[in-house]
Amino acid sequence: MNLLEIKNLNLGFNLSDGYKQVINDVNISLKKGDMLAVVGESGCGKTLTAMSILNLLPEKSEIKSGQILFKDEDLLKKTDIQMQKIRGKNIALIPQDPMTALNPLYTIENQLLEVIKLHQPDEKNPKEIAIKALESVKIPNAKDRLKSYPHELSGGMKQRIIIAMALACNADLIIADEPTTALDVTVQEQIMKLLNQIKKERKTSIILITHDLGLVAENADYVAVMYAGNIVEYSSRDSLFKNPLHPYTKALFKSLPDMNSDKLVPINGQPPTINEKIEGCPFHPRCSKAFDKCIKDKPNLKKIEEEFCACWLY
Ligand code: SF4
Secondary structure (H helix, E strand, C coil): CCEEEEEEEEEEEHHHEEEEEEEEEEEEECCCEEEEECCCCCCCCHHHHHHHHHHHCCCCCCEEEEEEEEEEEEEECCCHHHHHHHHHHCCCEEEEHHHHHHCCCCHHHHHHHHHHHHCEEECHHHHHHHHHHHHHHCCCCCHHHHCHHHHHCHHHHHHHHHHHHHHHHCCCCCEEEEEEECHHHHHHHHHHHHHHHHHHHHHEEEEEECCCCCCCCCCCCEEEEEECCEEEEEEEEHHHHCCCCHHHHHHHHHHCCCCCCCCCCCCCCCHHHHHCCCCCCCCCCHCCCCCHHHCCCCCCCEEEEEEEECCCCC
């Protein structure tokens, strides 16, 4: 059974000149204990899709249609109060910048205990849980660290505290939104190692939002490649890295730094803005393989052997 299933999600913004669709018929499924990486350039809809799960969407946005089934219940039908209980307890968010998630005015103890008491009101010894959570994310001298304020901790430590909050509440799903972007490479590796350990030991499912294909190659089980609010390729990590199908995915791979070459191969052009309406395949203005049909008709995601790809070449 899938822990999470997003079905035909359509989302947009109500702007002064009308409704602008930005997420188009997105389908995602995630099993218990799996890590799904959602990749693509900035502005392709990765974070909006993930924030829909938590119902933490920006002003003026509106989900037009679709379902977000979590443990078989549609999150889009939940009230704000019901969603408040689900956030943190069942689904936790690890943001890009941990400073935005921690309150600088309160100690780590205050913040951890608040989360534990909110989601586990019957717990007799919340402090013990807080210490254990800090120890499981390898914070040294956990008991003393509870007294620290966020500004006294490094970026990596702050990110560990956020992960500890998710652990303290036994979240079933962690949404990690570019969790290592603000960290240096060695700390990046430690945080990803920690997430992998949690996934393995607790069977926690993880959605990893990233533009870093290196992180995807080392950590993900499945990958959804997004472009202009559409999933254009969906497959297991191994298939995607062995045999990428979509021209956008191939272009992303080509744009990676290569040790044997001093040249980077960028993807020409820019992703479309919210005001640009592109007929046909959304990638056609930038695609070197585009042909007549691509300009007129939009391809749907279809199964090609073990992968799903939205491209008229297949
Ligand atoms: Fe390129 Fe056409 Fe495939 Fe779109 S459908 S990715 S334009 S070849």
